[in-house]
Amino acid sequence: MRKIYVIGIGAGDPDHLTLQAAKSIGRTNVFFLIDKGETKQSLIDLRERIIRAYAHPHKRIIEGRDPDRDRTPADYTGTVADWRYRRSLVFEELIAANLKEDEIGAFLVWGDPSLYDSTIAILDEILARGEQTFEYEVIPGISSVSALAAKHRIGLNRVGQPYQVTTGRRLAEGWPEGVDDVVVMLDAQQAFTAHPDAEIYWGAYVSTEDELLASGKVADVGDEILKTRAAARERHGWIMDTYLLRRNTQD
Structure with missing residues (x-):
């Protein structure tokens, strides 16, 4: 069975990384990084810095593009639901194409995965569709x-x-x-x-x-x-x- 870690990496200081998170990163084969555009390149840079510090030499880094989203919608709930659906398709494609059987993948989440982050809900949505099978574990992090x-x-x-x-x-x-x-x-x-x-x-x-x-x-x-x-x-x-x-x- 494939496995995915959802790893909270803290609010921006690399020292926020917990021992549990560092060990999980060390066990990961494939890291999925979601690119939010050039203006937020620093968010990717921190993740890559953490990967270099704690991952094993044979890890793979796979990048996907975050779908665009209207930040001032008339229908906030409907717009977020649509964005999450489109984002889940990106995640699902990355997992299907790059995570082999018995491998471990990871999403590095800013702050803590339980607080105003969509990764857990998106993985549940992917599993509910039934096209991909994997188990996942959430590693808590220091929130903002x-x-x-x-x-x-x-x-x-x-x-x-x-x-x-x-x-x-x-x-x-x-x-x-x-x-x-x-x-x-x-x-x-x-x-x-x-x-x-x-x-x-x-x-x-x-x-x-x-x-x-x-x-x-x-x-x-x-x-x-x-x-x-x-x-x-x-x-x-x-x-x-x-x-x-x-x-x-x-x-």
Whole structure:
């Protein structure tokens, strides 16, 4: 039976790689890398650096092209479902053509595979179609959320209180009920600006050489974060940022 590892490689620092991940990389025969375009070449570069450091000499690296996706769709759920389907066809073709019986393949996932990543769902979709057979194992990694908290030296929750991880699109619809601490990812709308009285702990490209950090009351640091974010996106062609919004529990 063929096997596939879904390996979390951390938020950008090669030292985030766990011993379990390093051992799994060392056992892998075929690495599948998904190219997201020239502007995100640094994401491929880190994966290749990790492969060179931990893989055995006879490994193979196979690249596939990520399907294009509308980032501002009218039908968000339908657009994501269509993109995942097209992406699953790319994955399926790579596996069918390159992973032999009794070999191990691997997808190296930024951060942790369980948090806002589609690889697990896509592999399940491929298996459900029944054309390809394999087993897979998920290797957890350090997420951008945990890396952000470490960089700011904060806990994500306060004593006895929950926190919620959500998206900028959801935050733009209103502050989630029942929580005062909200971790926000994928915020193209900069939805934090609607909450000037909240404390924000923001980071972009966390744990990479391009890391940017800011913290304070949104009313005080929000404009600077917007300017920093825009300049970084212009410079790199993409941005990957995360933040914690913390509401005063006495409000």
